[in-house]
Amino acid sequence: MTLKEMKPGQSGRVVSIGESGQLKRRIMDMGITPGVEVKVIKVAPLGDPVEINVRGYELSLRKEEAARIEVE
Amino acid sequence: MSYVIALAGNPNCGKTTLFNELTGSRQRVGNWPGVTVDKKEGTYKKNKEILIMDLPGTYSLSPYSAEEVIARDYIVMEKPDAVIDIVDATSIERNLYLTLQILETGIPTVIALNMMDEVEARGDKINAEKLSEILGVPVVPVTARKGKGVPELMAEAVETAKAKKAPKKLPIFDEKLDAAAAKIKEALDAAGEADSGWKAIKLLENDEKVAERVSAELKSQAERIVADSYGAGADLEAVIADQRYQYISRVVKDTVKKGRTGHVETRSDKADKILTNRILALPIFAVIMYLLFACTNSENFLFLGINSPGIWLAGVVETAWGWVTGLVEGLVGNASPWVYSLVIDGIMEGIGAVLGFLPLILVLYVLVSFLEDCGYMARVAFVLDRIFRRFGLSGRAFIPLLQGFGCSVPAVMATRTMESEKDRKITTILCGFMPCGAKLPIFALIVSTLFADSNQTAVTYSLYIFSIVVAIIVSLLLNKFVYKDETSNFIMELPQYRIPTVKTIAMHGWEKVKAYAQKAGTVIFVSTILIWFLSNFNIDSFNGNNAAANEDGSIMCEMDDSFMAGLGNVLAPIFKPQGFGEWRPAAAIVTGWIAKENVVVTFAQLYDEDVSPEYLEGYFSQYSPEELEELGFEGGTYDPEAAPDIYSESILFEGGDENALPTLHEDIPTKSAAYAYMVFNLLCMPCFAAVGAMKRELKTWKELGKAVGVQMLTAYVVSLLVNVIGGLFMN
8 A cells, every 4th residue: 555545543664665766865865765664643634745753753745745655 | 273163964953053052143043944044154152263154954965955955065065174963863863864974975073962851851862872883973962952062062073173083984885885886986086086985975876966077987987887786777866865774773773762662742742733633723823823913013903902012113113213313303404405305304214114114024023933943834834735735836835925924035045945946936936926024114105195095904904915816826827837847745844843942032033133224224225315316316416507596506406307207207108007107106116126115215205295184284274264165175164084185186186286295196196006006016026135035046047037027027917907907996
């Protein structure tokens, strides 16, 4: 499944990042790399973006971006 | 011996707080990712020989954002004697990612482990000694907010700078990568390239900026080495990022002891549950924004029937300035007419116009700074992103746009924190549409004189809404037609909520006041004199014709013949369709580009304050009761309430009052034209200071020209529509 499909409170392990180029680099710079554990904290009041906890801090990203991140 | 020490670290790691602690200088400290938009310097307060450079906060040293390039170019090219890398210990993993990249540059480094108080409060433990041992550089635990550990940190940094000891190479990468890096380094060394170790890794990462700096031959050599071990076109960027984080995971495992396992709910998390709650988030946001503007400029503060702090302070400043003007008037009372005119009508009035609204900006910025520093603004971006995206923007555009209500210069600079180029360009243009502090006096003047009989508050507020509506429409159009192929993203850290210190907030207030006082003292001061000169002199002033013609021998001329009139007359026809095609309003627009305050300054010099009650009473006292009745006074008795309107009509239709300077009513005769005039000033090119900031952000003259062109076109078209459509029902 993808990060986008995860519900608030759910945790998962990142398998792969289906982006390329600059955006992929940015995602990885922020600590979302294969094998890392992520937890969805909440979804913004209007349904997008989502807030996740990764490597001990909170990060927000849009569902569009979360949909490219494969988790298990 | 003098040393240069650079501060580097992630956004929100407390870097600027530490900079303030070290230099005692007044700096912006923000909890908004990337508040420090440029590198800043100061000297260490305990040793003036030590220069401290504050680099922009970045998460990485990749070449993608402007800030990352500034930070890394400084470290690699300027080579400071030492770098203090500030690590937010509460999110140590992500922070160490930048640390590894700094260590790679080979510059002597000290790690400041900041926010240790929060780590302890969570019950976690970080073994600084062990961390220092593993990374091979000094690690000093500090709490920058409280100044704890700072002297020890500086002592260590100076030692490190003296020793000039480059950090050791860490076993971050696997053998295969190391072997490829070694081969590239060898080739670089053979070609005599400096910093070969660092450049080798950058070439492996496919870093375009570094690839540009080495010869084409070296570049293709590096590509061949990569192809040999990884296959052609391998994407090593991700591999390298991954291996760095894997290394960090191992380091953290050895040095950090979690008090409790799993995700611990902090006080910040609890606050966040309410502030970004599904149902409450938007109402809370609305209330906070209402309070923000109520504190700034409300004459009925929280419905208590009293003035808001901003308005109250503005009143105090105005009274004080009036008193000073009185004193100066006494001093120059006997001077020649032109000296009196220059000092009182020019300088005193001009500066007074600027000072009057300075408190409003002070109050707004103190409050905005507080919201930024405590971390709420990042949540606003998070909550609003969905809405902003619909208009083709990112939620992160909210901060610059809100700052635009204060001043366009910091607003435009704040766009740099956005990663997407498209978001940056569009937001930069939109910042110019915001009703900045300097535009408010324009509205105040025109609304009070030309909308005297309307609901003045409603008219002023409608302009705020107008600017937002126009910004939305222009953003949509730009997305659809101009920047249609570019993308945006929203990958943003949501920092922990932290209550900023009073010292920090006080510093912000002082900084803004200082910036404005400087602006008033320089740009406004000089342009006031220039405007005064242009409005009172012409060619004949300098060939003796005026002196001969004027009874008192003055070389000044009538304003209708002045240089300013000449300039305004050239431009006036352009604005005929907008309803204000006279030379004075047109000239005021031009002076507004020097600084928007100048529109009011120019009006103050070109128009008479003829609608003062005393003046009107004197003016109408020349008429008999029958004549007064004919003019429109009921029963032939003078009525101060009706006087302003009757006065302006009589001037309009009968020419009247030759002694007075013309009135605004004369040049901007209808309400629709008056509204169009405000709209034009609201939307057209901002002042030159802001245009300079736009140039810095947009880089090229072509992009700047495009942006200013969009602003001018928008202003012209929208003000035209206002006059034409508004004319149908407003007048």
